[in-house]
Amino acid sequence: xxxxxxxxxxxxxxxxxxxxxAIEKALEDNNNVAxxxxxxxxxxxxxxxxxxxxxxxxxxLEVEVIPGVTAALAAAAKLGSPLSxxxxxxxxxxxxIPADEILKKVTKASEGDxxxxxxxxxxxxxxxxSMEIVSKHRKPDTPVGIVKSAYRDEEKVIITTLSSWKEHLxxx
Numbered sequence: 654x655x656x657x658x659x660x661x662x663x664x665x666x667x668x669x670x671x672x673x674x675a676i677e678k679a680l681e682d683n684n685n686v687a688x689x690x691x692x693x694x695x696x697x698x699x700x701x702x703x704x705x706x707x708x709x710x711x712x713x714l715e716v717e718v719i720p721g722v723t724a725a726l727a728a729a730a731k732l733g734s735p736l737s738x739x740x741x742x743x744x745x746x747x748x749x750i751p752a753d754e755i756l757k758k759v760t761k762a763s764e765g766d767x768x769x770x771x772x773x774x775x776x777x778x779x780x781x782x783s784m785e786i787v788s789k790h791r792k793p794d795t796p797v798g799i800v801k802s803a804y805r806d807e808e809k810v811i812i813t814t815l816s817s818w819k820e821h822l823x824x825x
Contacts, residue, residue: 679714695718729798731804743758745774746772766790
């Protein structure tokens with residue numbers, strides 16, 4: 654940014670505020686607005702929320718989505734190539750979706766023998782429950798990759814197994 658642009662900063666859990674603010678700013682005098690976030694805005698990102706708000710409010714606004722690299726793909730690159738076949742991505746955030754619904758998805762993914770990527774590890778209890786479900790359907794020596802903050806200074810990459818992943822719970 655060149656210092657002449659308005660920058661509005663918001664914290665996590667302020668996504669609705671961010672989306673509404675971006676839409677309002679875009680409608681003011683036909684402004685060009687960039688709504689920036691990490692990863693890919695279409696995967697657990699801001700794009701869906703922006704389009705939902707525009708549709709609900711029946712706003713005529715042109716939106717351009719610029720894809721990014723989602724954390725699942727960045728993490729996979731750090732682990733080798735674990736997502737080269739079928740895989741499932743499941744958010745473990747129970748802020749908008751009830752935990753029992755999330756656990757049903759984990760069960761179905763585990764039964765389907767997919768590689769599973771867990772996102773948004775906000776609730777460690779939900780992670781423990783999810784991994785317990787996975788362990789009912791997979792062998793103890795199944796590889797488990799744990800990646801935190803891929804490609805950032807505080808990056809952490811751990812390769813372990815389903816039987817020993819809990820040893821790293823404090824690092825997650």
